[in-house]
Amino acid sequence: MNPYNWFQLIFYFVVLFLLVKPLGLFMAHVYQGERTFLDPVFGPLERLIYRLGGVRADEEMNWKVYAIALMVFNVLGLLAVYALQRLQGFLPLNPQGFSAVSPDSSWNTAVSFASNTNWQGYGGETTMSYLTQMLAMTAQNFVSAATGMAALAAMIRGLARHTTDKIGNFWVDLTRTVLYILLPLAFMLGLALVSQGVVQTFSQYQTATLLQPITDASGKTVTTQTLAVGPAASQIAIKQLGTNGGGFFNVNSSHPFENPTPFSNFLEMLSILLIPAALCYTFGKMVGDTRQGWAILTAMTVIFVALFAVNVWTEQTGNPAIAKLGVDIQQSDINPGGNMEGKEVRFGVANSALWATATTAASNGSVDSMHDSYMPLGGLVEMWMIHLGEVVYGGVGSGLYGMLAFVIVAVFVAGLMVGRTPEYLGKKIEAYEMKMASLILLIPVFTALVGTAIGVLTPAGQSSVLNPGPHGFSEILYAFSSASGNNGSAFAGLNANTPFYNTALGIIMFIARYWLAIPALAIGGSLARKKKVPAGAGTLPTHTPLFIAWTIGVVIIVGALGFLPALALGPIVEHLMVFAQ
């Protein structure tokens, strides 16, 4: 990494870490049901929502009821998104007159947005009406994020409380997350983005005259260009903040109307990790020991920085095959150098790699550069971030509850090594917690690897591959990994808008979201019932550098052991081939 890359990284993390404590503290207040400074604004609205919904805000649920409420809400939301797409031809706010989306694509998109994955098999500006974009996509961007955060809040309560079976009220957590956290943040970010030139309009697509007419493939001279516009800023703000990632435009945040300037790029990048990072502080605050939150945040950051360094190093090194063609890829005073294929010039290698690492680390899935065009090792970093279980920051809420499952496994083995039956934050980790934590670790591995196996075995899976060799394998592996991690980003080069991929990826996104959220709630429910063991001299401290290192080791080892063979046949062999020449 050159000094410029370091500067980008350090500046990014300084700003991020400055925001962690205030936002984390605020969110802790929200989840502990305390008054915040936003109460005068949203308090009446909150109470109105409860009255309309018939919710008794002071009645808490046990984990099973909580899980049922979460599932009911999400399945209904999924059906609504499906219906909106299928019926958009008959509905208003459709200036381009788009017709109904195909059933398999609608299913895929419905699951994708409900599960906070935001995998997009479709191209937004050529498929979805404004109404669908706003009512289905933007609304799901809020509530799917809020669902993950609510599940996390419930699990944390399980760790913080003792000898109770109540872990909170789903409807209250959902409402308060949207009103007090997501709406204000999205509003602020949306305004900032508009100031940078991100579009926000209901008017039709614009036609502009080209300065320089061109000839298309059929030999016709083209003099005009259609500029897709729409209510983009409002959706982009929440897609970044809620680790959704589903772009308004097909090319996501590399589109100049979605991400026009380096400053908008910085804000959007910051928003990717903002809430997941701050939730670590919220966690520490709620369990009464902020060191625990900082420890987890440190573990995430160490993994992030290490993998970012690999990514930026391999991108800055560039492609030897291109160098052989006589292209200067060496960095100099007048040449940024490196692998610029698939990257926007206004962002460059460092900001593209930073975004790519952050968006895969955080299960966001938005992109400002094309992951398919990264060097094999760069692509490996992005894929592996997903393989680690989306726990390096991870999705809002889901990242931390996934990480807590890893911490529970780490505590279990480390606890044994100090000669006690393991405990975390005073709670004994027993067979039930191990069962649930194992599920959380196991299911993404299962869906990603088995999905890829089906993809490479079936003609339907193989026929979508546009690139030969190991890179084609990487594309299939990436698609199924992205769905399994509820990430949503894609290696382009794979035609995923086919019935096979729409259906298969839809099923995987569904399993990967809810078969993880429910065990996480189950852990919370089980821990809430337990007594709290006071810490003593023999208790394993879980905030020390040693324990942080151990947790990192567990995350890396589990991620490596599960995916190394598959990666060897994809990016690793591709890397060796590129540099063997």
Place this chain on the structure above:
Amino acid sequence: MNNQLKKQSAFRRELYQRAILDSFVKLDPRWMVRNPVMFVVEVGSALTTALWVQALFGKGEAPAGFIGAVAIWLWFTVLFANFSEAVAEGRGKAQAEALRKTRQMTQAKKLKAPNRESKYELVPSTALRKGEVYLVEAGDLLAVDGEVIEGIASVDESAVTGESAPVIREAGGDRSAVTGGTRLLSDWLIVRVTANPGEGFLDRMIGLVEGAKRQKTPNEIALNILLAGFTIVFLIVCATLLPYSLYSVQISGKGVPITITVLVALLVCLIPTTIGGLLSAIGIAGMDRMIQRNVIAMSGRAVEAAGDVDVLLLDKTGTITLGNRQAVDLLPVNGVSAQELAEAAQLASLADETPEGRSIVVLAKEKFGLRGRTIGSSEGAPEGMRFVPFTAQTRMSGVDFDGTSIRKGAPDTMMALVQSNGQAVPPDLQTSVDSIARSGGTPLVVARNRSALGVIHLKDIVKGGINERFAHLRKMGIKTVMITGDNPLTAAAIAAEAGVDDFLAQATPEAKLKLIREYQSGGRLVAMTGDGTNDAPALAQADVAVAMNTGTQPAREAANMVDLDSNPTKLIEIVEIGKQLLMTRGALTTFSIANDVSKYFAIIPAAFASTYPVLTTLNIMRLATPQSAILSAVIFNALVIIALIPLALRGVPYRPLGAARLLRDNLLIYGLGGLVAPFIGIKLIDMLLAALHLV
């Protein structure tokens, strides 16, 4: 000496022969399925054996020699794991048998008929059955629990109740129950046995070390779930590798797909066979170590819980202090000289065989230079001494000679004696008695011819070395609480001297139970040692309850461990064994998973070398051929189980260094060691295979 060594080695040979036989018996799949990790290995072994047979007929996916070698080493992996369990089992059984034979038995005077005149025969206490009667005389140990049917006597129940003062036991009424392990101080009793002693807990113990009957402990179950989780992950990894390989061959147009043999080899190398194979042996070995220290555990769960103990309740008497009090000072009253009092006190105690009495003689000798004068007419001793023993009726003891009578006894009895002589109690007598009581001691008044001479200060003596034991416990993170029937003043004095963290004075059974519940509701894990019937409710409530073998039957039934040595500080060892058990599991799990990294580096390049030759860059160990790489990994994986059997049986050593330090040390040894060791091991095996031209 030489003979003993021979005997030992013969015993070992027998043990190992039996264990080898057992490892084959244990191949029964119905038995193997209890251990998911090793069951997978067994299925893999069977599968590769079938592939080998297929290869013998010339239709194999690889050379028959290679498949056969892999199959053999996979079978060895299973057998080695079974062997570890069989050895642990064999050792446990042998120890339990030895215990059964050598267990110390108290002798009892069994009566043919329930009266004093009847003849008795000496029988071991374990031979006494419910309903039979036995005789106890002064100085005898009561063999087993029972009910007094004739006689009245004073009994030292300090070993059971913690109360050092003797109690009166007599037929009829509510003072008729006597407890095994207590000692008769005076008179005699005829006792009817009310409980069958020590019924079969050794048999239960043997059940715990026998794999077939052994129930998995809670932590073992949780660990098994984690290991099963890892196994499933690797099953998925290996199962999906075949389609990936097929696709890679298809798109690169080169090489052959990965063989089933290699996939099975990879699977067995990856799943945590080291810990999976040794897990059962670790649990059994924990029980073995308990027996070695003469502790009989009633359940594996209790052994595991012992590692978590953070509060330890200890009875004062017999644990912290010597069972009986000793004289430490003589306080003359009424103008009597110290020398005069010492002489009288010594004379009164010459025939007193209780530890208190002997300590008075010793004190008089050491402090006042009075030589212990023998009973009878030796030089310096008054002629015609007649000793008056302590009885329950008089509640005093002493000596009569030359018309002089010397008596010693408790203050109230002695003051009554003095007053019966028409004398007033000297005022400084009361002061001295009070001051001794305040300091935590017991006063004993001495009188000559019914007039008071002074007071003997009896004091509880804290056991030597007990302070260090408590400091050791503190380092282990365990809080010690002393339980005593004494008043708070006495208790505080002794607690301070012994260095316990806290004490509970004037403890009633209810107060003990309440204290335990309080600690438990605060999330603490409480261990307790006890031996009395009044300890039984508290023992039943405690998480780890150790009853002394000398304790009463109810106490032993309420406890989940029995210490055959009746050594209350044995708990330190028990806790250490519990911790070792857990640490061994954690260390080997870490080692097992860390091992996997090297196996990937051995097998992945070998498995795909034909499709992507460029992957040989990953062969960082520079293993000779793809086949030798795979075989070396499988052989290492099997041998490491054998290599670690001693560690599994011995346990990872525990030192009270604090959790952070322990974790660091163990991570360095088993984590980093587990990462590096197989790289070296696999390379060495590969070099050997290549040198012998085996592949």
